[in-house]
Amino acid sequence: TRSLLLIVLGLLSLGASLPSAHSNTSYKVVRIRANSDRDVHVIHYLRHKYHLDPWRDVTRAHQVGDYLVRPQHSDDVLRQLVDSDIHHEVVINDVESFLRSNDAIKNRTRRSATAHEHRHKFLTYDELLDFLHHAQNTATNARVQVGSIGKSFEGRDTPYVKFSLQISRGNDSEKGAIFIDSGIHSREWISPAMAAEMIHRLAFNDENDSAVNSLLDMFTWIIVPLVNPDGYAFTFTPGLENRLWRKSRAAGYSSDPYCYGVDLNRNFGYQWNNNPFHGGSANPCSGTFSGPRSFSEPESRNVRDILLRNKNNIKGYLTLHSFGQFFLYPWGYSSDVEIDDEVDLYHVASAFADAMKRKNYQYQVGGSAKVLYPAAGGSDDYVRGMMGVKYAYTVELPPHESSKYGFLLPESDVMSVVSDTWEGIKAFAFRLYSYT
Numbered sequence: 001t002r003s004l005l006l007i008v009l010g011l012l013s014l015g016a017s018l019p020s021a022h023s024n025t026s027y028k029v030v031r032i033r034a035n036s037d038r039d040v041h042v043i044h045y046l047r048h049k050y051h052l053d054p055w056r057d058v059t060r061a062h063q064v065g066d067y068l069v070r071p072q073h074s075d076d077v078l079r080q081l082v083d084s085d086i087h088h089e090v091v092i093n094d095v096e097s098f099l100r101s102n103d104a105i106k107n108r109t110r111r112s113a114t115a116h117e118h119r120h121k122f123l124t125y126d127e128l129l130d131f132l133h134h135a136q137n138t139a140t141n142a143r144v145q146v147g148s149i150g151k152s153f154e155g156r157d158t159p160y161v162k163f164s165l166q167i168s169r170g171n172d173s174e175k176g177a178i179f180i181d182s183g184i185h186s187r188e189w190i191s192p193a194m195a196a197e198m199i200h201r202l203a204f205n206d207e208n209d210s211a212v213n214s215l216l217d218m219f220t221w222i223i224v225p226l227v228n229p230d231g232y233a234f235t236f237t238p239g240l241e242n243r244l245w246r247k248s249r250a251a252g253y254s255s256d257p258y259c260y261g262v263d264l265n266r267n268f269g270y271q272w273n274n275n276p277f278h279g280g281s282a283n284p285c286s287g288t289f290s291g292p293r294s295f296s297e298p299e300s301r302n303v304r305d306i307l308l309r310n311k312n313n314i315k316g317y318l319t320l321h322s323f324g325q326f327f328l329y330p331w332g333y334s335s336d337v338e339i340d341d342e343v344d345l346y347h348v349a350s351a352f353a354d355a356m357k358r359k360n361y362q363y364q365v366g367g368s369a370k371v372l373y374p375a376a377g378g379s380d381d382y383v384r385g386m387m388g389v390k391y392a393y394t395v396e397l398p399p400h401e402s403s404k405y406g407f408l409l410p411e412s413d414v415m416s417v418v419s420d421t422w423e424g425i426k427a428f429a430f431r432l433y434s435y436t
């Protein structure tokens with residue numbers, strides 16, 4: 001029996017070293033369902049062991065996650081999911097060719113173009129700056145003021161845009177402001193594309209929509225379209241992992257020279273907490289590294305400081321992310337705390353969700369830690385908790401969480417997504433005005 005056992009063991013180890021039928025050299029996105037707490041643990045173990053990049057993570061049973069798996073690990077990860085009897089599905093089998101066929105990364109040269117030629121594209125950092133300056137210089141519908149809120153870690157200027165009425169159409173004093181930022185997470189390209197659309201609509205109003213002038217009458221609009229310029233520029237450099245970069249590009253937090261960046265949406269100073277239980281991390285190599293302390297990063301401080309300069313005017317705050325189609329209100333830091341005026345927050349959010357429903361987009365509205373997952377150090381919690389702005393939201397733009405595209409929404413979808421989402425933004429602003 002002993003020799004039989006040895007033969008069996010030998011066959012087993014031979015089997016393990018044979019190339020499997022699925023042997024692969026491609027990045028994959030694997031959708032994994034956690035049916036139990038045990039599944040959540042196994043998934044987190046695999047995430048850690050194989051450095052899986054969560055496009056959306058599971059935090060509790062009955063959630064679904066999407067994970068980017070590196071080529072050298074895909075066989076092992078898939079085998080272990082099978083062995084552990086965890087429900088999963090490969091949603092993108094070869095991410096690089098998927099991306100190529102959706103032409104989201106091109107060999108781009110800077111377009112020297114007018115604002116109109118920049119429309120409905122994924123703009124590079126330089127193109128975005130060109131667009132903003134063009135909007136400032138040629139705006140027909142409003143007074144557009146473009147400036148910088150400060151430098152990034154690598155020294156890039158971080159633009160902001162402020163809209164006020166044409167001098168002839170009245171004055172701005174006493175008006176409330178809507179503050180919108182986007183591009184905190186660099187791979188979420190639809191987010192700055194949405195900001196550019198809003199800027200375009202407000203500045204030019206090509207469609208001659210009378211609602212646009214009401215929006216400008218009701219509010220001063222302050223938009224920071226690219227909170228994380230370094231990360232964003234990095235996503236335009238060659239390579240799939242570069243395209244999928246989430247954090248800033250801060251260096252020096254780790255002795256491992258490859259571990260760059262801070263998750264800027266974990267770095268804001270309200271209930272800051274780098275414990276993984278609260279969605280952050282103390283590990284500089286992690287995709288959700290919270291930084292060594294709150295506001296350790298120039299990018300989050302830049303946003304904080306422009307917020308503080310406008311503190312007394314801000315009636316509503318939106319921070320644009322992707323993906324999933326969620327319209328979220330605080331609190332993000334913990335799912336155990338209720339927000340006291342949830343009814344109001346829900347009603348204003350519903351204006352957006354209802355308008356989007358008319359355009360056939362299903363949005364989920366709710367408290368962010370409850371609906372999505374806890375994540376302490378988010379900008380929305382800071383704006384609400386420290387600045388006392390009642391209506392503070394995180395928007396997770398398209399695609400829907402069930403889509404396979406995730407962060408890799410094709411450029412050909414930008415036009416419809418941003419045009420449709422503009423209807424939601426308008427409805428939100430009108431509802432906010434009637435509530436404030």
Ligand code: ARG
Nearest residue numbers: 265332368374375378381394
């Ligand atoms: N996807 C966003 C993130 O991970 C959600 C943030 C929601 N807000 C929050 N404070 N947790 O950063």
Ligand code: ZN
Nearest residue numbers: 185188321322
């Ligand atoms: Zn994000």
